[in-house]
Amino acid sequence: MVTYRYYQSGDEKKIVKLWNDSLHIDPITSERFRNLVLLDANFDPEGLRVAFDGDQLIGCLYSVRRLLPMYGTDLEPDNSWIPFFFVHPDYRRLGVGTKLMEEAIAFLAGEGRSNLFFASYAPNYILPGIDEATYPGGHAFLKEQGFERQYTAVAMDRNLIGFQVPSDVVELKQQRVSEGYSFTTAQDKDLYEVIQFANKTFNPDWGRAIREGILQGLPLHRILIAREGSKLVGFCIYGGYEGVPDRFGPFGVDPDQQGKGLGKILLNECLRYMRAEGLHGAWFLWTGEKTSAGHLYKKTGFEITRKFDIMKKSIN
Template sequence: MSVLEYRCYKPGDEREIVKLWNEALPLDPITLERFMNLVLLDGNFDPEGLRLAFAQGQLVGCCYAVRRLLPMVGTDLEPENGWIPFFFVRAEFRRQGIGRSLMEQALAFLKDQGRRNVFFASYAPNYILPGLDAQAYAAGWEFLQKLGFARLYTAAAMDLSLVGYALPGEVRALIKQREAEGYTFKTAASSDLVELIRFANEKFNPDWGRAIREGILQGLPLSRIFVARHRNRLVGFCLHGGYEGIPERFGPFGVDEEQRGKGLGKILLHLCLSSMRAEGLHGAWFLWTGETSPAGHLYRSVGFEVSRRFYVCKKELVEEGKS
């Protein structure tokens, strides 16, 4: 076995990391630009958390650990939580303890920072995938279980072909019915933005508000954001192109809990899909929903199909002498 060297990231390692990533994880390739944007330029990036293994100067393994240095909202740094967004080892060097050593170093880094809970891989804002695809990476799932990670839940990714899509007549009729009741459905204007971001943060998830804000700053057209109001009060929204500027990527999407059961989500979803088709897009997709949740049922009713399933996992870091 080759003599191994372990160390943290140093500037210039990124090209070899991306090269090995694409060899080791061929179903989920990444570009250097995406790696820079999602990892190196992340405000929470700490080189000590990006652990690397080398054999005779050749990169053979990588494991990334991250914790919050900047809050998602307010001042909350989630001081007990840390994340492992990705790990991989060169094929011919697997089952030699390299992955375990890298993971133990990553977990030690998080433990030294006072973290008690470690999640794979539900890190916001810059997750690559929401969890582990056990079907595509069966060995990776076995590896995580041996290290004490347990599945919390399954996130479903869904896709829809927009070829031949047209706004259904029943949705047109529903829009007219709701408009007669005081609802409006429009693309966003500058006057909507402050309320929209606050609504997304408070009613749903701070990552959604961030996605809207940063998406617009990076050039997301307001014409890709739809808002629903009832007598001038914002009650729902949806958009596409908010994550990484990918126009086919749908979401985030939400309706005020007090307003559900009226078909508002169905209206917003179809208006957005109709707009996407008008832009010439051939498909819509997203990475994360509960397959049996109300949203999951809505997506299926429209024709979305599950394309992948991801296990969101958690491990608790127990202090020495405690159980």
């Protein structure tokens, strides 16, 4: 007999095992599960739904709403997220996933949420959305449950073996420096400004990534900043997410400064630093393929490695 409940202390070992038995392309360690889920400030045991057949865990679905503001006082009271779900291969198409989803939606609706996203949850998303090529069954399940695609994000990788900054970028940097721009690694005096710049110009999750990365040991030489005179106009980082050194980002240039090649300079400088550390590659999980950033990455040698559909459902 299949029974359903929410997370209880001790379930985590079975959850990690079933995760790795079900999501072979995206395995997880106990430590990473602990950091991204159990230690998340927004974690609520009632949102982590589990299904058992006797003592055997056969399904899991994690739903979450914001308990701690990402920035300021905004708790996004209408929004909620499902960062992941999975069902044991032997129990699929038997209604287990549907029941887990129903329980999660009842929980979130009871908390006043009206929008449910898969899986664009910050700060601790596992993947940006559903990878249809890798998980066609999961993609079909979300559509059956009434989720609709909002947009598609792409993950990209670049091999750094033999990388060198192209001569035209070297010349462009020299030109911008002669015009009063500077490109340096961060120092303590820059940190407040770059965090606020990331928060206000782009996304509060970017400012959080910088702050928490540094608290967790991110070396300041992995943060590159661009200034026009004394004004901060751009930055890029590597090794900021989960301490993974070859993970690139976040990365942004002041919209008022775009068209001057500052992003191209920062990106290539960052890749040069990464190669100087002995890294063999650079990768990230989330950008828009057709955005200016997406075009820049492609021109700099990045290739698309995965695509993710960010899905949404109204629940109230």
